[in-house]
Amino acid sequence: MNELGGASPQLSILLWAVTLAIGLLIGVGIYTFVYARGGSYLTDRPDACINCHVMREQYAGWIKGSHRSVAVCNDCHTPDGLIDKYAAKAMYGFLHAYAFTTGRFPDEIQITPHMHALTERSCLKCHAPIVEAMTVTGAPHNTPTCLRCHSDVGHQ
C-alpha cells in the first residue's frame, strides 16, 4: 500500500477502479447466481432440472415413470464419484445454459451420444448383477443396450 500509494496518484486511481470493477462483478455475479437459482444446481433435487421449462416433459414423465421412487435425474444422468459427478454437472450445465440462452436447440430435445452412453452405464449402478451375463457374449457392435428396449423407464 505504502509503495503504491507513494508511487503515483494515477496508479492509485487505477487501483481503486479495478477494486470497484471487481466488486461490481462479484455483486452482479452473486445476484445473478441467486436470481437464476444457481444453488439448486449443486443439489440432487429433480425440481432443479425444471428451473427452466425445457425439461418439464421429461420431469412429468419421470413423475409417472417406474423409476420415480428409486432414482432421481442425477442417478442416471451423472456418474458416480464426487469429482466425476460435478465435472459432468459443470459440463452439461454449461451446454444446457448455452443452448437455452442462445435458443439454438431442437424443440424436441435430443440426448448427446456422450450423455446417452453415460445414462446407459448408469443402469448398471443397480442392475449390473442381473445383466452381467447378457453383455459378455455380445460382439463389440450391435451389443444390446438397455435403453433400446427400456427407453421409457426413466421418463416417457
Place this chain on the structure above:
Amino acid sequence: MNQKRRLLVALVLTTAATIALAALLVNVFQRKQEEKQVFFRVVELTDDTDDPAVWGKNFPFQYDAYTRTVDQVRTRFGGSEAIPRTPTKADPRSVVAQSKLEEDPRLKTMWAGYAFAHDFREERGHAYMLEDQTFTQRQIVAKQPGTCLQCHSSVYTAMKKLGDGNLLKGFEQINRMPYDQARALVTHSVTCIDCHAPDTMQLRITRPAFIEGLRALKEHEGVKNYDVNTMATRQEMRSFVCGQCHVEYYFKGPEKRLVYPWAKGLRVDDMLAYYEETQFKDWTHAETGASVLKAQHPEFEMWNQGIHARSGVACADCHMPYKREGAMKISDHHVRSPLLNINRACQTCHKWPEAELKDRVETIQHRTFELRNRAMDAIVALIHDLAAARKGGRSDDALAPARGLQRKAQFMVDFVEAENSMGFHAPQEAARILGEAIDYARQGQLALRGEPTLSR
C-alpha cells in the same frame, strides 16, 4: 509502469466480464418473463372479425407462422413446386403449382368429360386456396356453384350475414348462388375465425356440412343428436377443425347443398354404398358412358382408418406440432407436411433419427405409389375396353355391369390418389383399397367378355 499496464488489463477484463454477466442476467429475466405472459390483448375480437391481421395483433407468433403457408416446398410425393406463368387478364397469377395432369396423363382418361380433366394442379398452401379456386380453368369449362367457397374461403362471417345471424340459412343461400356472386362476399382464405371462438380461442366448428355429416355418422354409430361443438373433446377438435374441409363431399340436388357422405360410415366402401343407394353421380364418363364419381381429398376419412388415429394422435399433432418461441409453447400455425418438420412432428413420440423416420415414411409412400400406378393402369385398361365395346354397338343393358364396376374401381383409386398422404395416413387401408380397385377393374373386363363376375 508494468504494474499500471497490468492493472489496466485487469480493469478492462473485469468490465467485460461484468457486461457479459449483466447480459446473461437480462436474458434470464427475459426467459422468466416469457414463461409468465402468454399473450397481450391489444385489440377486441368479435364474432365478425374475419381479418386475420387483426387477430394477429393479439397473437403475433401464431399469425406469423400462419402467414408462412405461402411457401411452396416439395416433398418426395407431395408439396407444390413454384411454376412461373405469364399472367393474363383472366388469370393474374404469376406463379402456380405443377400440373398433375401433365405428370400423369392417365388422370385425363379417368376423368374424361369432367372439369378436372382440364385443369388439376398440386394443391398449394392454405394461403392460396381462394386464389387458386378463383382462377382455375375448371371455372371456365364448367359452371361452379357458390358451394365451393365453403372450403376455399373464410366464409363464416359471410354466411352469418347472409342468414341474418342464422348460419344454416346463410349456408343454404350461399350454396345456391352462382360462384361469382358468392365470390364477391368473401375476401380471405381460411382464417382464425374458421376454427377459433374469438372470446376464448377454443376450437369450434363453423361449417354446417361437417356438423351435419358428423351427426349422420354418429347416428349410424348409435348416438342420437350429436352436436360436435358441445360434445367433442378438445383432442377430437384438434382433428375435427381440419375435417371441416379435408374430406370427401358432394353437392346434393339442384340446391347444391354441401354434404359429406358419412351416413353409413367413414370407410370408402361405406361411402360407395351411400352413393349407390342415393344413385348419385358426379358426371357421365365421356368415353364409356358410365355414371362415375370423383373422390376429393379424403384425408380425414383415411386418417381415421390408420394407426395414428387409433392412438389418439390428432391432425394438429403432426401438421401443427407444438413449438417454442422463447420460453412460450405454442402450436405451429404454419400448417405443412410433417416431413418438413420431423423434429417437432414425429420425434415427440418416435425417438429415432430424422433420416430414419423420413425413410420409413417414404418407404410406405413409395409402396403405395407403385400400387397406385398398377391400379391406374387397370382402370385405363377397363376404360379402353368399355369404350371399344360401346363403339362396337353394345347396348346399354349389356354394358351396365362393366360400367358399374368402372364406377366402383375408379372411385376407389381416386380415393387414394386424391388423398394427400400417398397412403401414409393409413397404409394398409390404402393398399386394400387399391388392391380391390384392381380387382374391380379386372372383373369389369371379365364382364365385357360375358364371363360371370364374383362381384360382391
